[in-house]
Amino acid sequence: MSNANLFCALRAAFPANLDAPAILPADGPDTTHFYSWRDLDQASARIANLLDSLDLPPASRIAVQVEKSVEALMLYLAVLRAGHVFLPLNTAYQDGEISYFVGNAEPAVVVCSGKNFTWVSRIAFLAGTTHVYTLNDDRTGTLLDRASFHADTHEPAQVAATDLAAILYTSGTTGRSKGAMLSHGNLLSNALTLRSYWRWQPDDVLIHALPIFHVHGLFVASHGALLNGSPMIWFSKFDPAAVLARLPEATIFMGVPTLYVRLLGEAGLTPQACSHMRLFISGSAPLLMDTFTEWQRRTGHTILERYGMSETVMLTSNPCLPADGERRGGTVGFPLPGVGVRVHDDQGQPVPTGEIGGIQVRGPNVFGGYWRMPEKTREEFTADGWFKTGDVGRVDVDGYVTIVGRSKDLIISGGYNVYPAEIESVLNDLDGVAESAVIGVPHADFGEAVVAVLVARSGAELDSARLISHLKGKIANFKVPKRVFVVTDLPRNTMGKVQKNLLREQHKALFNPA
Incomplete structure (x- = not known):
């Protein structure tokens, strides 16, 4: 029986030389040393073995609210490896929000920053969570202390493609946040599609300057590099001058529009500084046309804008190769291979090409529903199985998708x-x-x-x-x-x-x- 565990696919993509650099810290406690692929394998094995030692029920939720670090990424890999469900939480969430997430998800394990242990552990223990560990961005914390006593080899848990891998809570800007349930199959199918569509190359190097509690940084960026066996230049926090200085060593950069605006504020952003770069990708928020055109003028590169959601990972993308079409500013490109996109009106009827309506999608990347919200899940899917994204947009006659806004807006x-x-x-x-x-x-x-x-x-x-x-x-x-x-x-x-x-x-x- 084959194992559909996402970790197995990521681990199989590690290069033959496990001692080669996998992650190069660009800031933080030590930038003189790198993490090798062997480090990722062995450290995630130790943490997975620690989780196994707790005798947790299969597919237990592991809630994580920690600062960005390589060790936090290792924890994510370990949770996949052990067959549990990763629950990343925004580091900005406070007492009331964490109380809701812990109460709703009922995690078996909570991992938090040491500075927040007192109040987070109080919430967790009152909610019935048995195990609370700390993990800091300087390689310290009780999680790593306990994991250090465990073996550095681990056999990944056997899972099916439909088994849960992660729950991502929506931002909750209107009403209570909903937990989008993503399976191993959802995440792997999307990662494989993006590896092909964005033409990941054997010599690609990714600058990773995004948070890892969100689809963009945790799945799109991290999965992309790991599944291609590509090194990452790892920034715990975005610094435009520092990122600019590392562009000559990289080929791919992924950012939200704000990061591109801040990079444009750097006098050193020139075609020469970007001459080694292959691909600049933007998402998570609309990219202003001014930013799009100014980036072209300043760097000679055209930003590739794409569209996705917590519930679906990536759905559309502007073309990677000129032969596939232009990267058209103001649009999010074409539906990805295997992804269906259609536009319907409020009565559920298709609208004519080029007219505005509600965007609906389907595909192997689309989530299975909202955690413990069966009625809400039914509301958000059509009778024929399409997910109603809540976004409003149009599909032009040549196939380009444009997002006009959110239906609630x-x-x-x-x-x-x-x-x-x-x-x-x-x-x-x-x-x-x-x-x-x-x-x-x-x-x-x-x-x-x-x-x-x-x-x-x-x-x-x-x-x-x-x-x-x-x-x-x-x-x-x-x-x-x-x-x-x-x-x-x-x-x-x-x-x-x-x-x-x-x-x-x-x-x-x-x-x-x-």
């Missing part, structure tokens, strides 16, 4: 549908505007009123009344913001997505004061 003003991304695109093209966020807030006459929140470019002064007047000549009157606010920064989550729920809360009484 849709504004209905005076009976008209207003898509924020359309207005944001116009605003972002105006002189002096660096970035914008368009939201709907309650209005007695219109139901919702359109409001824009802008960030000005350095040195620019924006006049709200003049901007509104200008927009009236560009877009339909019902789309023109009733009010425009200029702020220093837009609120974002850790992956760089603008938190429009916070803006809506801030301005909810603008037209209907209490």
Whole structure:
């Protein structure tokens, strides 16, 4: 019987020379030494053996809230190896959020940073968790102490492709977070597809500067390098100057749009600095056209933008090779091989090509449902098995997919549908505007009123009344913001997505004061 454990596929891709560099720390306690492939194998074996020694039920949840480190990645590999379910938690989560996740997932083991042990362990023990360990970003903690007494070889647990590998909680910007259940088969199928589609090469080197509690950093980036046997230059925290200095040693960089904006702020970002690079990939949040075009001008490279979700890993991607088409700014490219994408209206009927509707997807990468939420799972899947992403977009006649926004961000003003991304695109093209966020807030006459929140470019002064007047000549009157606010920064989550729920809360009484 073959073993569908994702770890087996990753381990099989390790190079023959296990003493070759696998991960090169770029910051942290020691940047003079590297981790070899043998280190990854043996350390994950020790931790897996520790988990085995606890006599946990099969597929126990292992909740992890720790700072980024190579050891944290080893812990993830060990959880897969032992046949349990990895539950990564954002390092920004606080007491109330951790209480919810631990209560909902009922993990058998919780691993946290040493500095948080007192309050995290209190929550865990009250919820019935038996084992709580610490893991710090300086190679210390009780997890590593206990694991050091165990053997450095381990036979991976036998699992089926449909068995759970990870639960990822959605960001929870509206209502309680939902735990997306991803199987070994979901994750492996997507990793294999991306290895082929993005043309991973034998000499590729990845700069890893993303967090590893999220799909982008943990699955897309880490799986990509591991499944290709490629070394990673490992940043525990993103530093644009430090990343720029390591580009000559790398071939692939993956980042959220914010990281590209910060790199553009470095004077040393030139075609020469990027001459060894093969691929720049962006995701997790929309990439502004200004960033897209300025990156082309400054580096000679065109960013490849792609689209995915916690529930599905990656769904679409702009082409890797010119022969497959252009990397078109403002789009997320084509559906990946094996992935179906369709656009339907609110009544569940397909919309004509090029028209906007709700994006639905299916494929071997699509999750099995939400943890302990069978009714919510049924709501989010169509009768014929397609997952309703909650994203709004269109598929053009040539197959390119464009994301317009989230369905929950849709504004209905005076009976008209207003898509924020359309207005944001116009605003972002105006002189002096660096970035914008368009939201709907309650209005007695219109139901919702359109409001824009802008960030000005350095040195620019924006006049709200003049901007509104200008927009009236560009877009339909019902789309023109009733009010425009200029702020220093837009609120974002850790992956760089603008938190429009916070803006809506801030301005909810603008037209209907209490």
